[in-house]
Amino acid sequence: MAHWSSGYADFHEELYAEPLIPSSPPLLRCTECGATLDGLDALREHMFLAHPISHPVLIHRGRFCGDARLLVQRPTEAKDWTTVNCTSVRVNDDTVSPTDLGPRLSTARGVVDVQLYNDRSNRKYEFDFAIAHDDDLHGVDAELIRAIKDGDIASNSISTFYERSLEFSTAQNYSGGIAEYLYWMASRRVETEITTAVRNRDKLNNAAHLLSDIFRPAALAITSLISFHFNHFEDAAHRALSPGLRDVSARMDRMLTSSIGATDIARIDGELSQVEKLLVDEKTASLLVLCSLPLDSSTTRDVAEFARSDDPYDQLKAHLFAAEHHLATGDTRAEQLVRTARQNGLSERWLNARLDLITEEGSIWHTAPAAAAPANSAPLRKANGTTATASHRTTGPDPTGTEITESRGNLAPNRHPTPTPATMPARTPTTARSDQIELTIPPPGNVDSTRKQANEAPNNAAASQTGEATTKSGNVTATHVPRDTVTATIPRATRSTNAVPAPRAPDTPLRTTPEVVHTRAEHDHHERATDTEPRRKSWLGRPLPRQK
Incomplete structure (x- = not known):
């Protein structure tokens, strides 16, 4: 009998079987020390820690040269060039020693390629020597x-x-x-x-x-104005020709980097040089005038009405000076300027420092004076020498006896001092009266019955107002009345939460009111009939219980 097969198994047999013992990872050998490591990551870590590479470095006038082409426009000397970790040098395909590189570059002109080598690395530099006569x-x-x-x-x-x-x-x-x-x-x-x-x-x-490497009056004036425009105030102060631009740039740099606010309050009287006046644009000139104003109340209107430019760099300068000016003068607009500082490019460090300055209790920034001080209130002398008619730091009673109203213009937090016995108002002693107040504790029961009892007993409240007593021989009468009425008869002048009612005489019966019981249907009908206010609904659409 013949055997029939479809041939499916011949083409779907497993051709590869897993080895019984897994193979070990390949070992990599370090070319520096011969150590063997079990992976590429381990080899890289070993090379980084055990054999760090020291690249050759070229230094020009104390600064490390980078990969970009360096423009040299001033004559150099041999001592201006220094190499580090270098064993050999090639200048425009000519091999020279590291000691001969300085004299070679000091006389070079045009574009020059320099390559530094050591035993394990190399570095390439490119220079453009364009020295003018x-x-x-x-x-x-x-x-x-x-x-x-x-x-x-x-x-x-x-x-x-x-x-x-x-x-x-x-x-x-x-x-x-x-x-x-x-x-x-x-x-x-x-x-x-x-x-x-x-x-x-x-x-x-x-x-x-x-122009950065040319020391001519026009080049220095232009580069200082460019640095001031880009808000590099320290560099602008270093390159400025005139004391006016130098002092304004230094003041803005202190405002931007200081954590205690502006300290130079006086006006800056320096002027620009003749070359700077010819090369400054109108917007930058107006900013220089603004930033030289004194930080006092006499210039508040000029600062507030300054027409700001749409340039983001100009907006930063105007925003910075306005915020510092309003902080120094105690203007209420300072808080808004501080909180919107990030939108105008100011750093987060400056923002956090100014927020701490205006929100921390006991800060030293100038507090705005009150808008209208009382005529008989003595001005308070602050620690920094300014005078204010209100201060949130007052912790003791007013020695003059007058009340000092806190100004809402103060940006400091509204922290009211804890009242002391000397500052708390004295209470007016109560006068003993012959009338009595009836306080009654309601028992738990049906809601409708208690409401009905409240309507049926209006004479109890009237008796309490006219002096008619509801007790006999000073005894307390307990009744079933609503929860919001009174619980016991206590004289007004002697009522206290710890008072104990007088004992009831044995022959005095308790006056009770028969309890009225309603069915559920009657209760719901009464609720719908007396419900005049719309019921609130929850987010599921169900009516919420009415607040009592």
């Missing part, structure tokens, strides 16, 4: 004064300046950086779109890049 720099300065002396800075005048400066071949970076700044300065006079504003900002960054 003094005669060419003076020529560019003369063309700049000629272009901006009348104050009319437009695109055609900027183009004319750049074309005339091309004859000074070694100072093209100098003239190009000035032209980029003038184009940005001209764009500040008109409203621009977002894309145009981004392009103008790129022009400003390019101008700072081309």
Whole structure:
């Protein structure tokens, strides 16, 4: 008999079987010390911890050189260049020793490629040596004064300046950086779109890049104004030509970095130099005037009505100075400015410091005086020398006997002091009266019966008002009355929560009211008939019980 098979098993047999013993991971060997490790991650960790790589480093005038091309526009000396962890050097494919690199770079011109090597690593640098001659720099300065002396800075005048400066071949970076700044300065006079504003900002960054390494009056004035615009106040104070720009930049830097608020309250009287006046734009000039004002109440209106620019960098300066001014003068608008500081680019560190300043009890910031002080209230002298008619820190009684009203303009927290026996008002002693108040404790029972009893016994309340006693021989009469009526007869002048009612005489019967019992249907009908207020419903649509 033949055997029939479909052939399914021939093509679906298991061709690979799991080994009985799992194979061990491959071992990797360290090329530095020969250690074997059981994985790539373990080898990387071993190389990082046991054999750290020290890359060669090139230092120019105390700063580490980076991967980007470095523009050098000032003459250098051999001592300005230093190498670290370097064994060999190649300059434009020429091999030199590390000690000869400084003299080689101090005389280089144009674009130069430098590669540093050691036993385990290498590093590549690129430099652009564009050192201008003094005669060419003076020529560019003369063309700049000629272009901006009348104050009319437009695109055609900027183009004319750049074309005339091309004859000074070694100072093209100098003239190009000035032209980029003038184009940005001209764009500040008109409203621009977002894309145009981004392009103008790129022009400003390019101008700072081309002029940062040139020590000429125009270059220093432009770079200091650029730093002030970008809110780099420390660098602006370092590069400023005039004491006016330097003092304002230093003041803004202290406001931005200090955790105790502004300390220099007086006006800054310094002026800009002649070159800075020619190169500053109108918006920056108005900000310089604003930031030089004194931090007192005489300039509150000028600060509040300052027309702010739509530029985010200008908004930060205006917001910062306005907040510090209002904090120093105790203006109520300071709290809103502090809480919206993050929307204008101020740091979280500044925000937290100012929030602590205006909310912490016992802070030293100036408190705003009260709007209207009483005529007979003596002014209070504060620790910082200012005078206020109200203070939330008053913890004792007023020695003059007058009440000091707390001003709502104070931004400090509304913490009222704990009353003392000397400050608490004396209570008026009660006068003994012959009439009595009847207090009755209702028993638990039907709601409708108690309401009906309350309607049937109006004479009890009338008797309590006219002096008619409901007890005999000073005894207490207990009745079934509603919960909200009185419980016992106690004289008004001698009532107390600890009073014990007099014992009832044995021959005095208790006056009781027969209890009325209603059915459930009668109770619901009475509730619907007397319900005049709409019942509230829960979120499930069910009526909530009426509050008693």
